[in-house]
Amino acid sequence: MSSEAISHGTQAHAMHDDHHDHHHHETFITKYVFSQDHKMIAKQFLVTGIIWAIIGGLFSVIFRLQLGYPESTFPWLEDFLGHWAQGGKLKPEFYYALVTMHGTILVFFVLTAGLSGTFANFLIPLQIGARDMASPLLNMLSYWFFFIASIIMFASLFVQTGPASGGWTIYPPLSALGEASSGSKIGMDLWLVSMAMFIVSSLLGGLNYITTILNMRTKGMSMTRMPLTMWGLFFTAVLGVLSFPVLLSGAILLLFDRNLGTSFYLSDIVVAGKILPNEGGSAILFQHLFWFLGHPEVYIILLPAMSMASEILSVNSRKPIFGYMAMVGSIFAITILAFLVWAHHMFVTGLNPFLGSFFVLLTLLIAVPSAIKVFNWLTTLWRGNIRFTPGMMFAIGFVSLFISGGLTGIFLGNSSLDIHLHDTYFVVAHFHIVMGVASFFGMFAGVYHWFPKMFGRYLNNTLAYIHFWVTIIGAYLIFWPMHYEGFAGMPRRYYDYSNWESFKMFGGLNEFISFVAMIVFAVQLLFVFNFFYSIFKGRKVKSQNPWGSNTLEWTTPINPGHGNWPGEIPEVHRWPYDYSKDGKDFIPQDVPVGEDESKH
């Protein structure tokens, strides 16, 4: 036991001597818990994200039970949920708590921290040729603030009055007044504190990503030689750093209104027969503050997925990504526009129609860079030589879902149509496809593609293909018919539709959707199983560059240590997309440009 530890220690020491990078001796604690190695921090984010995804997904299955089978009771639910499911029927209060937590968990904890946290941490130093992040300490703190946020949010599930239940958008006055909803009691305070911690984590991470990309690129790695993943993650960090503080301020003002008697969001309120003294606040102000983050948040989730899909599509088509500069330009355009469209979530709040018209124009303008990206992906596939690795399958699935969900955005962004479709299932279908499922596909693509680099082993391919086909078919079966419910004006966030003459005819469809959702959830568990099993027992990676990729991460050893490259960091001589150029299958970035090489 002790000799093992010593030999391990000397081994690590020898490795450190190799690249003269001084690190303290790594114990279990410094290696796996308070690690400052960007790769380990990435894995911490990923595993925490997966745990949250299971919880968030499970919540959706439980509330889909209620939506699919509103007449039935499930006595076993009471065994798990106690008084929240008395007699085996979910209480409306808890139904709304589940909906709220599902949204919060998936949007923030999984698709922001789990996605950006994982891949920005893992890929940035490896792909730009740096030994670690600009500040490994802040990087570590970023994870641990996220961890604290996770603990507080998780704790809020168990308070007596229930967790926050005003929707993930937590609009006041509902979220501000404990009298209005039991979820707006202590559960809401915990939600706000947890989100404050989460924002700190996101800012620490974001600042680090930006600094690292701007300052720590290896020799020859000019900005325009970076892989598109780097551009995507860079602008994601910029979006986060500029917009999350606005949510933080909004959340703090809400905390003040809740606990200190201020009136930022409250005015003219009679709640539960009580006349409140608050006057002069504006409930709409919160929506402006919230969506000033909330809309960029959509792109914080989407850009990493988009840019990983770009990279994976190019590698596995054995073709350069088509229109590299146009891709960078569209990411930039999306970043700018993301800040200027927030009020399209507020067309029916009584917004000044003239102001609304600007937001219509700017919102629909986003469709242009999005269209450029889609057509560039399609042209990348055109005349390629496509290898359907699991990563590639999910990248193609991402493009399909991005098209389907993106096009319905054109309906909702047009204010006159939004009047009819706002807050119906059409919106649910739209954002679940484009922001939820599509981003998950980008994330899965990334996990399947970089898993060999993360753990030196492969995921099981057969399980991966089952995972892909069931998930994409299931996602379309769940969300495609929801558009029709939306056309019928069926409102979202309803506990039961059976008393509504206008909506009750969708009972059968709701049951079908719930049934498919359960299958899709079960298949995600198959992925989780594959993931954890393969970390320890997967097929070992034998080649340094298993996908034949040009980017720098594949020039590191199969299991890179702290510091990434045992010797010198490679110098970069070209862009990362020289695939099938001059008859060569691929030319990695660290290969010098030959004299007779053609220009592009």
Next chain:
Amino acid sequence: MSDGLRLTIVLKHTIYSNNFIIMKAILLIAIVVIIFIVIFQIAKASEYVSILKGEENSRKQNNKINAFLMVVFLILGLLGAWWCNELYYGKTLFPQGSASVEGEKIDLMLYITIGVTGVVFLITQILLFWFSYKYQENDKRKAYFFPHDNRLELLWTTVPAIFLTVLVVFGLKYWFKMTGDAPKDAVVVEVTGHQFAWEFRYPGADKVLGKKNYKLYNQPAGNLLGVDFTDPASLDDIHVGTTMHIPVNRPCKMVINAQDVIHDVGLPHFRMKMDAVPGIPTTQWFTPKYTTEEMRVRTGNPNFVYEISCDQMCGASHFSMRAIIVVDTEEGYQKWLAEQKPQYFALFPDKAPKETVPDSTKTVALSTSK
């Protein structure tokens, strides 16, 4: 004694049923676990088979299978989309048409947008999956090095931009019409949302809604809306709950308030929707085309009613915050209106005029409407 006996029976029963449930749960979990293990073993076996067959060979075989499945998915997906439309188009609101004049424009915009996006959807999805199939890995072919082409980029920048401009222009034209001022002859109804019901107030014969102050809210006294009865305009205002009446073919302007949290007046049949925000009154207007009776014939549903759904999450009973709009003929509406008592008289019966007076207000109401 008998009580104790009954208790033990109940206890036994609950223990028995609990056991039964737990057994069922264990069985269910066991089945799921077994299915997982089976799938996993197959997956594991396929890995060994691939090693036996040679990894490269089995990779190529997988490639062919998945490329083929891409095309299958495309074809089944398009058929599925068509089938879904067959099943559910009839349940949307399109076949019955918009129940308001303004909503017709929204339906038209929807059709235009479905047309434009539908074409883009078909082109891009077909290309995506067809390319995936056609350009699957093939040893005989090399990928084509094609890094950029400015003409193509220009093409797919300008074409979407032109289509979007058209959509924006039409969209905004209708947007400004719908959010513009209501016509002068509109029937004005004040709609107030609170957890979890809707209240309606009509301005009465003077056509002016009396002032309100939320601090005057007084439930025991029946002043649920906080109406200021020192304002003379409020004396003839009519307050009704749950069911709202409006005449057909006359614009209806809603003045919308909320008392506690944000609600939303959702009118799917009229294609209208507007938030009810505490402290900030909002408005919306529309012109109903069909009476409730006419809609019952049009939809073939004898139970049809125009429903107001709360479309902004407002608390635990959000899903049951329902009200009904009765669209009546002009005569029917006037008759209904004449039967309503002003809220002031309802709250202060001693101030109510003598029996003969309601008749006179009735004639006043009728004459002003003409």
